[in-house]
Amino acid sequence: MPNFIPPTPANDAATGFTRLLTVLNTLRTECPWDKKQTMESLRHLSIEETYELSDAIMEGDMQEIKKELGDVMMHLVFYARIAEEQGAFDILDVLNGVCEKLINRHPHIYGDVDVQNEEDVKRNWEKIKLKEGNKSVLGGVPASLPALVKASRIQEKARGIGFDWEDKTQVWEKVEEELQEFKDEFNVVENSAIDVEKAESEFGDLLFSLINYARFININPENALEKTNKKFIKRFQYLESKAQESGKALQDMTLAEMDIYWNEAKKL
Incomplete structure (x- = not known):
């Protein structure tokens, strides 16, 4: 039997957010890894998660985007939990703060501008x-x-x-x-x-x-440069695979030989 019964999946966004808070709070108090984390230790992981979300967006992979959004959201909740433990602020302060900012900066919606x-x-x-x-x-x-x-x-x-x-x-x-x-x-x-x-x-x-x-x-x-990066990687990897098929190492091929495969890759 597990020590804790997982909260059931939610049917609305508010309950779903509460479920995430419950799970994160449990992990923070019970999991050895989660207990040790600080804002500083999470920082590089958050950057990594953001780049993974960016990659998924560039690929147009909606399932991956959904997954990475969850990871990023978990990190945001984690930071708020750590701040709450330090007596600085809590997740409610974060949510109210961003709502107030959005309302204040949209006077054409919530005002008479x-x-x-x-x-x-x-x-x-x-x-x-x-x-x-x-x-x-x-x-x-x-x-x-x-x-x-x-x-x-x-x-x-x-x-x-x-x-x-x-x-x-x-x-x-x-x-x-x-x-x-x-x-x-x-x-x-x-x-x-x-x-x-x-x-x-x-x-x-x-x-x-x-x-x-x-x-x-x-x-x-x-976005434009990243698409060009991906295009270059795809073509270069095609060049590598063709060289391998021919039993040659890239460094032993002439530029003219490599250009043949490169031009083939451009047509794919």
């Missing part, structure tokens, strides 16, 4: 955040975000208060300008010495301008 479109909503959101105590519009962008994602968020935040280009043609002109400046620092024709620091700076400017242009044409640069 008029908006015409999505851009008005974003502008109001940033203005309200400043009234709440944020010292900078960019203050809400986490410092530890990957650089590509961070660049997108910085640009979105700036756009939210009206600091943006007027037309995408202006943005593309900026891309071409930055590309030329990078080429000036990193001349692919001349075999001259390169100032790596300057070239790196210009390359960063070029990437930032490309991310800006992607935003103007409604392309998520993180």
